Amino acid sequence: MKIIMLGAPGAGKGTQAKMIAEKYGVPHVSTGDIFRANIKNGTQLGMEAKQYMDKGLLVPDELTVRILLDRVAQEDCKNGYVLDGFPRTIPQAEVLDNALTELGDKIDYAVNVDVPDENIIRRMSGRRACLSCGATYHIEHIPPKKEGVCDACGSELVLRDDDKAETVKNRLDVYHKQTQPLIDFYTEKGVLATVDGTLPMDDVFAAITAILG
Numbered sequence: 488m489k490i491i492m493l494g495a496p497g498a499g500k501g502t503q504a505k506m507i508a509e510k511y512g513v514p515h516v517s518t519g520d521i522f523r524a525n526i527k528n529g530t531q532l533g534m535e536a537k538q539y540m541d542k543g544l545l546v547p548d549e550l551t552v553r554i555l556l557d558r559v560a561q562e563d564c565k566n567g568y569v570l571d572g573f574p575r576t577i578p579q580a581e582v583l584d585n586a587l588t589e590l591g592d593k594i595d596y597a598v599n600v601d602v603p604d605e606n607i608i609r610r611m612s613g614r615r616a617c618l619s620c621g622a623t624y625h626i627e628h629i630p631p632k633k634e635g636v637c638d639a640c641g642s643e644l645v646l647r648d649d650d651k652a653e654t655v656k657n658r659l660d661v662y663h664k665q666t667q668p669l670i671d672f673y674t675e676k677g678v679l680a681t682v683d684g685t686l687p688m689d690d691v692f693a694a695i696t697a698i699l700g
């Protein structure tokens with residue numbers, strides 16, 4: 488099963504993608520997590536990506552597409568994957584589409600997690616992220632068992648550099664201009680399903696599993 492998560496920054500793509508990955512036994516592939524892991528490890532790729540990410544801008548398509556195609560070519564993606572944060576532009580979607588078509592394959596579902604802009608800013612300031620394993624928490628809605636510590640791996644939780652209010656605003660602008668057109672792209676392909684992302688996490692997941700079966 489090949490699934491794409493669509494939605495604004497902070498809509499809950501990562502939260503839901505992890506739950507989908509677990510239930511359906513497919514890897515969770517997040518370009519944002521890949522970039523953040525590279526930043527943390529001080530790689531060349533990380534340094535390049537950080538310049539864009541800290542401003543709330545997209546990392547250039549060429550670089551992002553290369554990373555993603557490498558990742559999904561790995562053995563664990565053979566039976567499917569859930570893509571979180573990719574594609575984010577029409578050119579990225581076209582590259583993915585062409586790569587899959589060449590393999591006689593296609594995306595099964597594009598799940599659009601719908602959350603209005605007003606809700607987003609509030610969510611982001613409360614988010615805490617684990618840069619070691621990619622787990623995400625919210626200080627009010629989804630708190631870790633021990634404050635400031637990742638339940639999954641015990642690492643320290645941090646506020647992401649791009650979760651400052653003014654950067655979040657830029658990310659929302661970029662989303663509306665560059666990513667929202669993908670909703671039409673996948674509607675035309677007949678694979679789009681929209682869920683209400685303002686509901687509690689488990690209700691959003693129930694809506695998604697009702698679609699995926």
Ligand code: AP5
Pocket residue numbers: 494495496497498499500501502503518519520522539540541543544545546547548551571572573574575579610611613614615623624625626628629649658684685686687688689691
């Ligand atoms: P990326 O890491 O993908 O960030 P994003 O799209 O901005 O999305 P977020 O991770 O911020 O939000 P999310 O939807 O995953 O929400 P989450 O589940 O954490 O990308 C970061 C940057 O990398 C980009 O800005 C860009 O520079 C670059 N990049 C990445 N991919 C790229 C690409 N393809 N092309 C170019 N550049 C790329 O939830 C948010 C918060 O809400 C959490 O605290 C969570 O606990 C809480 N929450 C979740 N669900 C609920 C709920 N139902 N109710 C209440 N709270 C909830």
Ligand code: MG
Pocket residue numbers: 500501502517519571572
């Ligand atoms: Mg995310």
Ligand code: ZN
Pocket residue numbers: 617618619620621622637638639640641642
């Ligand atoms: Zn962790």
